[in-house]
Amino acid sequence: MTDDLLARHHAVLPSWVTTYYGDDAIELVRGSGRRVTDANGRSYLDFFGGVLTNMLGYDIAEVREAVERQLATGIVHSSTLYLIRQQVVLAEKIARVSGIPDARVFFTNSGTEANEAALLFTTNHRRSNQILAIRNSYHGRSFAAMAITGHRSWSASALSPVSVSWLNSGDRLRGRMKGLSDAEHVEAAVEDLREVLATTTAGDVAALIAEPIQGVGGFVHAPDGLLGALKKELDNHGILLIADEVQTGWGRTGDHFWGYQAHDVQPDLITFAKGIGNGFALAGVVGRAELVNAVPATSFSTFGGNPVSTAAGNAVLDYVLDHDLQANAKRTGAILLDGLRAAVGDAKIVAEIRGRGLMIGIEFVRPGTTEPDAAATMRVFDECRKGGLLVGKGGLYGNVLRMGPPLTLTEDEAREGLAILVNAIRTADAEAY
Numbered sequence: 001m002t003d004d005l006l007a008r009h010h011a012v013l014p015s016w017v018t019t020y021y022g023d024d025a026i027e028l029v030r031g032s033g034r035r036v037t038d039a040n041g042r043s044y045l046d047f048f049g050g051v052l053t054n055m056l057g058y059d060i061a062e063v064r065e066a067v068e069r070q071l072a073t074g075i076v077h078s079s080t081l082y083l084i085r086q087q088v089v090l091a092e093k094i095a096r097v098s099g100i101p102d103a104r105v106f107f108t109n110s111g112t113e114a115n116e117a118a119l120l121f122t123t124n125h126r127r128s129n130q131i132l133a134i135r136n137s138y139h140g141r142s143f144a145a146m147a148i149t150g151h152r153s154w155s156a157s158a159l160s161p162v163s164v165s166w167l168n169s170g171d172r173l174r175g176r177m178k179g180l181s182d183a184e185h186v187e188a189a190v191e192d193l194r195e196v197l198a199t200t201t202a203g204d205v206a207a208l209i210a211e212p213i214q215g216v217g218g219f220v221h222a223p224d225g226l227l228g229a230l231k232k233e234l235d236n237h238g239i240l241l242i243a244d245e246v247q248t249g250w251g252r253t254g255d256h257f258w259g260y261q262a263h264d265v266q267p268d269l270i271t272f273a274k275g276i277g278n279g280f281a282l283a284g285v286v287g288r289a290e291l292v293n294a295v296p297a298t299s300f301s302t303f304g305g306n307p308v309s310t311a312a313g314n315a316v317l318d319y320v321l322d323h324d325l326q327a328n329a330k331r332t333g334a335i336l337l338d339g340l341r342a343a344v345g346d347a348k349i350v351a352e353i354r355g356r357g358l359m360i361g362i363e364f365v366r367p368g369t370t371e372p373d374a375a376a377t378m379r380v381f382d383e384c385r386k387g388g389l390l391v392g393k394g395g396l397y398g399n400v401l402r403m404g405p406p407l408t409l410t411e412d413e414a415r416e417g418l419a420i421l422v423n424a425i426r427t428a429d430a431e432a433y
Helices: 002-012 061-072 085-098 111-126 143-147 182-199 226-235 259-263 307-322 325-344 374-386 411-431
Strands: 028-032 035-038 043-046 103-108 130-134 163-167 207-210 240-244 269-272 283-288 350-355 360-364 392-394 400-403
Touching: 043 411, 061 307, 085 103, 085 283, 085 307, 103 111, 111 130, 111 143, 111 207, 111 240, 111 269, 111 283, 163 182, 182 226, 207 226, 226 240, 226 259, 307 325, 325 350, 325 360, 325 411, 360 374, 360 411, 374 392, 374 400, 374 411
Parallel strands: 130 163, 130 207, 207 240, 240 269
Antiparallel strands: 028 035, 035 043, 103 283, 269 283, 350 360, 360 400, 392 400
16 A cells, blocks of 8 residues: 555665655556556656656657667667667667757766766866856766755755855845846846856856756746857857756757757767656757867766667657657647746746746746745645645746646647646645745
8 A cells, every 4th residue: 555655765766866746745556658656556747757767758659660670689888888779770860959069978877967968078188177057057966966956945965066156046036136037137147157257257157057948947038048148258258068967858848859958059078868858767868079079087877778779769759759759738728827827827826827838937936026936836736636736846946837738749748737727726836824
């Protein structure tokens, strides 16, 4: 039973490995399409996809069959000391869709490892451990990745192998950028970059790492074109740009295949993870050859790019492209965003409904203020579950409902989820003080 499993979970796993829904934590035992079933037989429409990881949904025949074919060979692992056909084929595809000329791809197991690798490449190339990062960002849970994460809840150590200087986030509700037009926002951000370079660095900064849309930070995003404007200033100093596309990649934003493409810029390196494996452990870095090759010692990833995960990855990427899931994300995302704004945009507890494609955040506040209201968020979160919808939470203050449905979401499912969301928000809004 789930209750017994929860007790066993608490008995053997760290206290910081938490579950949603507290004492009512659920165990997912089956999945099909965009729906999952828990151990008690309750079915849910899934709008979070294992934190934007089950990008195609569940039990996708093309992915399952590709993995089964690889398993049937008896080769689950060989290491990169031997040629891995699935890895090479996937690397060729990713290099092709990256937009980076003469690209090289290094596979890892997670977005954390991918960002660590990108830091290794850029700091080696520039012979500097100085990194620029963005406030409210999230880049992983390892030593260096935590250091470049601008989100207190996810920063478990102040120790760091890199020297970090911070730039302002794209938050439109609070902080220095509040109330600015897009043009003013971009101008202020570039001026902020110049000031940081002049005051808190030694000049020879290795790279700026940035999420085109901040994931854990609550789907906060700056105006289109911002990264391009920053890159022009970075280029004056030889500073590299790493685009963290762990959550924004593979067409999720609808308008573009990569989040960076909204910014009139070409990154030097792109990190990717989550959706490309559709649940299998697969991540990596794609970048300019001179950067990826900037490792002056033998190195590899034992399980990164293994035959089974890359078999899945090949099937996933082919499916995304063959079914034009980017267009589907734009179409179904518009149903959700437009529907939410029309139905609950004026709710007392709603400060902002934001996002792009199937990457949607709703920020909740105390009525009449911009004071974050995590309690209202929890009420909406729980009401969604009662209604048969799984969603996520996030944001700097824990007051943002996050949704990243599978890119295969149908229009009918989008409307079904929208109805549950609207009812949940109206219920919580009626209870607001």
